[in-house]
Amino acid sequence: MYAQMVRSTGKGITPREEMSAQERAFQDRVDRDDRIEPRDWMPEGYRKTLIRQIGQHAHSEIVGQLPEGNWITRAPTLERKTILLAKVQDEAGHGLYLYAAAETPGVSRDEMTEDLLSGRMKYSSIFNYPTLTWADMGAVGWLVDGAAIMNQVPLQRTSYGPYARAMVRICKEESFHQRQGYDIMMKMAQGSPEQRRMAQDALDRFWYPSLMMFGPSDAESVHSAQSMAWKIKINTNDELRQKFVDQTVPQAEYLGLTVPDEHLTWNEERGHYDFSQPDWNEFFDVLKGNGPCNTDRLAARRKAWDEGAWVREGLLAHARKKAARHTAAE
Ligand code: FAQ
Secondary structure, three states, X not given: OHHHOOOEOOOOXXXXXXXXXXXXXXXXXXXXXXXXXXXXXXXXXXXXXXXXXXXXXXXXXXXXXXXXXXXXXXXXXXXXXXXXXXXXXXXXXXXXXXXXXXXXXXXXXXXXXXXXXXXXXXXXXXXXXXXXXXXXXXXXXXXXXXXXXXXXXXXXXXXXXXHHHHHHHHHHHHHHHHHHHHHHHHHHHOOOHHHHHHHHHHHHHXXXXXXXXOOOOOOOOOOXXXXXXXXXXXXXXXXXXHHHHHHHHHHHHXXXXXXXXXXXXEEOOOOEEEOOOOOHHHHHHHHHHHOOOHHHHHHHHHHHXXXXXXXXXXXXXXXXXXXXXXXXXX
């Protein structure tokens, strides 16, 4: 099927017969499940899609530290603090692998950061929602990392080698993150009436934003068809959203919590849950910068970037001196 599809021109998918011989050979490699490596020839649209998706993913990991970083100093026990700290550090590591992977098709980290700060590049909508209580640390781990894994496990088989390889380690770590979140939720759900109320409130607030993480419906998704033809994406947004709902509802039931969706029902015929769609107007509004925390998140990134300038300059000066010494010694 994918052999019928071609490169992204920004105007949709070109039929195979209109491809150049080079583009056809590239598509054949993708169809055979060959891994594409940085030095291989690739269509310009493929290269741009990699930078857009991997770069956005990297930004999400880094911005994604902020809602949880907010709770490190307020974790209820030393053990919870240590675990949360380790998780947030993992997210920093994921951002670094992903920036490294995104650089391989030919963009610098500085350029990606500038594009983020100027609003030309996005990060995941989910990180524009606030974390108001300790139970939100449970909901973020359980639902947000849970959604991230659902999306990322198939990406281990993505066609671009550096991205696929980065995903292997990231997925292992995300699965620990999901478990630590669920563990917090279990503790809260089995706790005092006030703790149960906090757990339910966190689920109520994070359920629909988590469903939005998978992107707009397939009908509205601009990039899915081409990205799937190139195996940069393995599943559609709706497929992954459905899998996430099917996996998560029994987990909520186990906790004794209620998914905030009165239309949620098991559909015997489909073998899946029927569920309500999130408010897509809210999603697109958050993407435009109007979510509850967009301004704060970008301000935090800008501050970190500006305040880190002397470190970057120092490292570059050191590298230049080292290179000059090396040349002089030769
Ligand atoms: N947020 O045509 P599509 C994490 C944009 S995991 C913001 O369907 P595509 C771990 C999309 O970019 C979170 N923007 O797009 C963690 C496009 O706009 P553009 C990150 C979104 O790319 C956990 C437009 O809408 N994971 O951080 C979103 O084919 C806890 C049209 O959409 C990844 O990035 C959204 N939710 O599919 C860290 C996974 N959805 O670019 C800390 C890799 C869509 O043309 C704590 N990415 N848009 O201006 C992907 O799989 C895909 O890029 C999708 C979107 C599925 C996100």
